[in-house]
Amino acid sequence: MGRGRAPCCAKVGLNRGSWTPQEDMRLVAYIQKHGHSNWRALPKQAGLLRCGKSCRLRWINYLRPDLKRGNFTVEEEETIMRLHGMLGNKWSKIAACLPGRTDNEIKNVWNTHLKKKVALREQQQKAGAATKNGAGAGTPVTDSSSASSSTTTTNNSSAGSDSGDQCGTSKEPDAAADASPLRDIDVWDMLVDAPAAAQPMLSSPCSSSSLTTCAGGAEDLIELPVMDIEPDIWSIIDGEGADGSGARHGDADATAPCTGAAAVSTSEAGEAAGDWWLEDLEKELGLWGPTEDPLAQTDLLVDHTGFGPLSDCNSEGDPVSTYFQTGPHNAAAELQDVELQLELELELEPSSSAALVL
Template identity: 60%
Template sequence: MGRGRAPCCAKVGLNRGSWTPQEDMRLIAYIQKHGHANWRALPRQAGLLRCGKSCRLRWINYLRPDLRRGNFTAEEEATVIKLHALLGNKWSKIAACLPGRTDNEIKNVWNTHLKKRASEQKPGVGESKGEAADGDPDTPVPSLSSASSSMTSSEGSNGGAGEQCGTSNDPETMDVPSPLELELEPVMDILDMLADAPTEALATAAPMPTSSCSSSSLTTCAGGGGGVEELLELPDIDMDADIWSIIDDDIARLQQGDATVPCTTKASQEEEGNEWWLQDLEKELGLWGPTEESQPQAGPHDQIGYPGQLSETEGDMVMVSSHPQSRSDHEASNSE
């Protein structure tokens, strides 16, 4: 379906373009079960006709349970502007300071309006920033760059959720003790440098702190669970049977359990969170209730994360797909 530039690789038989709800569900179900130890092997094992890269991107940018969607808050926008002034186009680093936001999302927001706004607001200050924005991101704050890049090393790095900088890195749930903290220090310094946007502001701009762990926990923990290596060697999954049985399984569990999920965030609650998240997701995908198969190809806008999916009606930020706090509202809108 032709979004994005034409594919470079002629991988015959692989789907490209927008993801269908079925594909989403497959990916979700697989990662829920097994994590994503190996992106390259994942699509095969999950029965997806996608390349690993595509799966990874989809997961990171749209399917992760800890994503918050909807409009950026003023605080978030301010944070992005400030961080961009410091970091340049280091979207992943910036995303690390905005839990629930992805680098891709931030990049889009920046390119669409923040860039304009920033240049209007501070024509003078724009020097370092303007250059950074326009393609020379190397100049700003070298120490930070190196610092944060080292910080990116942890597993779930990418989209940023795996490495929240300013917010709670939740040492409790983290096995990595002081080294990580040490690596975080420079970032914390940067946050402190943001005079107008103190760490507090950054934190408030991202009111779902520990949930960041949920994605990483969902993924890395699954990997850490130890089953992944084996899974990697599994023969191809019978898509029409196994995968859907997995999904059915999840659905069944969800339907049995209480759908309401407390807005708490600890390891013990992540599973619950994932459950409601999956349930919510299924609803959005139109897979809730009737069997998945009964859900034909939904239009692009019926899919999660697709245009129109954002609930702009709320004015404020509305987390469409994955946040407990917005869930009730969201359900209400979905239940029609």
């Protein structure tokens, strides 16, 4: 097997470091509309000065609508500790057993909390074994004070996996679906269902790999913002890929219909879901709410964005900026014209979509 390595982050001219709210919104908007079948082509098509890898990570670890936020529950911690005892540092496999949690998140939690916790338990076990001279072998998670209340019969979906194999053996979405009924849920379906459920961020089993290309049905969930980027940057980033390596999987795939999410289609419910989710996202990003101080938000835009031209567009031209300044509802209407134009340009000239300038 050949193992060519696609140059990615080494490219010059790309933003690095923390993501700005504008970048987040742009990425979310694009993925909602077109999906993410081709991460490498995505930033270009979405008008992001990021490498595909960075976009993927950002989406998987932070922007995915099905992510749980907040602290890990005791059950989750127990599950992680138990699975880690069986699987080791197979974070992605462990994450597959914890709906709404990412491998990165689990890894961090392990390194910061659970590792110590497990070490402490082992010490206690040894101490206990020394006195009792006995059992407990092979059970990495024996109860200790706090966690034991749940008696390791975790009510998580993963809990059913008495043997971690169930979760770990396959990353195939189908296989994952077998592991838990929750895995039938599609993130885009949730976008529709969630508002009715009035749940902030529903947990979903979607592992990172199970979230492929689902935007086809959610096309109208959100308007895709447009930004102004130096066209030259993409020739740098693309390198020799003038023929568009992305084109191979590119636009056709990006808009490919999603299996389960087809039901979403372009319904009003879908739009409502999009509004709801974006609203929630904005809240997460600290951008949502009554615009008592629009200037503050403008400052946010200007100060944090790495896009000069975008800053120039803040006041009037850029729909994302408008979005932040006027709120999601007004902006949705204001963006319609922009979206139409963008669609036209994308269809007419997919390879140079990054050069979109309004």
